[in-house]
Amino acid sequence: MRGDGKDIRGKRETIEVGNGLETIDKASVLFNLGVVYSQIGLSYDRNTVNGRRRASHAFVVAAGSFAYSRENASMKASVGVSGTMDLSVECARVF
Numbered sequence: 001m002r003g004d005g006k007d008i009r010g011k012r013e014t015i016e017v018g019n020g021l022e023t024i025d026k027a028s029v030l031f032n033l034g035v036v037y038s039q040i041g042l043s044y045d046r047n048t049v050n051g052r053r054r055a056s057h058a059f060v061v062a063a064g065s066f067a068y069s070r071e072n073a074s075m076k077a078s079v080g081v082s083g084t085m086d087l088s089v090e091c092a093r094v095f
Contacts, residue, residue: 027069034065 041058045051 030065030069034062034069037062037065 037058041055041062044055044058046055
């Protein structure tokens, strides 16, 4: 292959980048983001109006992260390379 990405015959070579684990990494990051925002929501003083408002916002963000993970990343990860059990569609329904 030459430096321009074409072989000797002038045909363009396609190179597959990655090994399919990117989807699992994305799903893990989304899950961890949801966990962190849940912990942030728990840290606010929910006895005050402002604390409840901030906690509610953190819980909504956490729920959104879990929902996005369930609807997108877990489906792709379960079809992907390893099909890990913790990212399967069945486990994602628990969220």
